[in-house]
Amino acid sequence: MGETVCCVFGHRKIEVTEELRARVRCAVRRLVVDEGVDTILFGSKSRFDDLCHEVVSEERSAFPHLKRVYVRAEFPYLTKQYTEYLLESYEETYFPQGLERAGHAVYVERNFEMIRRSQFCLIYYDPLYSPRGRKSGTKIAYDYAKKQEREIINLFPKGGT
Numbered sequence: 001m002g003e004t005v006c007c008v009f010g011h012r013k014i015e016v017t018e019e020l021r022a023r024v025r026c027a028v029r030r031l032v033v034d035e036g037v038d039t040i041l042f043g044s045k046s047r048f049d050d051l052c053h054e055v056v057s058e059e060r061s062a063f064p065h066l067k068r069v070y071v072r073a074e075f076p077y078l079t080k081q082y083t084e085y086l087l088e089s090y091e092e093t094y095f096p097q098g099l100e101r102a103g104h105a106v107y108v109e110r111n112f113e114m115i116r117r118s119q120f121c122l123i124y125y126d127p128l129y130s131p132r133g134r135k136s137g138t139k140i141a142y143d144y145a146k147k148q149e150r151e152i153i154n155l156f157p158k159g160g161t
Contacts, residue, residue, distance in 0.1 A: 007041040007114035010048025010124030024055045039067045041114045048124040067091045073110040111141040121145045
């Protein structure tokens with residue numbers, strides 16, 4: 001039987017509240033219990049990713065089979081010391097093939113890889129969010145997840161599911 005995978009992505013800066021933390025916990029439990037998710041893919045550079053990692057790490061006491069995977073957008077080759085450091089917080093890490101040629105789009109391409117590998121996307125996307133001077137990476141990933149027909153669970157308060 002193959003993995004059932006959920007990826008996580010969201011805005012870099014969010015307000016972490018106890019209510020949001022509880023919604024993340026509820027969503028993770030539903031994904032594991034009702035949908036059979038056993039692998040969660042994480043990126044970096046996002047406070048939402050950090051929050052989800054914290055919650056998933058706590059939930060591993062109830063769901064020890066739950067695998068946390070860090071999908072790197074930097075460092076295609078790791079030293080043994082850095083690998084050991086990452087594996088203190090994740091069960092696995094990898095650098096997607098071909099990503100070294102992505103240039104400035106490396107985080108966008110990494111998110112696309114995570115979405116392609118997933119059946120579910122746990123996100124924090126505010127449609128009104130607009131970073132100064134650039135496109136929102138979260139919006140780009142959200143649009144791609146919709147195009148790929150992934151089940152999207154948006155934990156932005158007005159985002160719904």
